Amino acid sequence: MSSLITLLFAPSFLILIHYFNFKKIVFFYILLSLSFLLYAFFKKKKLEDFILLGIYLIFLTFAYFFVSIEAVKFISIFTAMAFFSLFAEAAIHKKELILKLTQKFYKKELTTGEIIFLKKSDLYWASSIFIYMLIQIVVVFYASDVLWAFFSSAGWYIYFVLILLIQIFYGKTYAIKMYS
Numbered sequence: 001m002s003s004l005i006t007l008l009f010a011p012s013f014l015i016l017i018h019y020f021n022f023k024k025i026v027f028f029y030i031l032l033s034l035s036f037l038l039y040a041f042f043k044k045k046k047l048e049d050f051i052l053l054g055i056y057l058i059f060l061t062f063a064y065f066f067v068s069i070e071a072v073k074f075i076s077i078f079t080a081m082a083f084f085s086l087f088a089e090a091a092i093h094k095k096e097l098i099l100k101l102t103q104k105f106y107k108k109e110l111t112t113g114e115i116i117f118l119k120k121s122d123l124y125w126a127s128s129i130f131i132y133m134l135i136q137i138v139v140v141f142y143a144s145d146v147l148w149a150f151f152s153s154a155g156w157y158i159y160f161v162l163i164l165l166i167q168i169f170y171g172k173t174y175a176i177k178m179y180s
Helices: 002-017 022-042 047-066 069-092 097-105 112-119 121-142 145-152 154-179
Strands: none
Touching (some): 069 097, 069 121, 112 154, 121 145
16 A cells, blocks of 8 residues: 555646645545544554655655645655665664565575575665665755656665666676575
């Protein structure tokens, strides 16, 4: 559900503010976020869904009371900060988050080289998300609303697919051979 929210939020918000009153749109999104929060609570969803919805609610509330699109734009920065914190903490405390996620979704048995490579991947992802967060800050402050809407929705996924492909390519061509 959080993926759907992040994909549709920025472009739909940008389109709606051209046709409707800003405060009414923000209020609608607050109600929508509260509905999703209740749904997530009753369906016992992941903590990530609650964090993301909490970020949306906080910044939408600020946007509502201060009538500021900039407050809405900061949602994407704080979402990136939450993901950065997650991966940075995993890298610092050697929680091997990427290895655990890979083992959960990749049913094939991993080789020793792949396991060693994946154990060291949390720092790569923390760094990549930090770079994304810096790009997002630049986009929020210096880019047009249309570029912000694209980068905060589809651009997020394009960036992470690219980062994932780079990691896979590096792992297959160099790192796994080095660790085997």
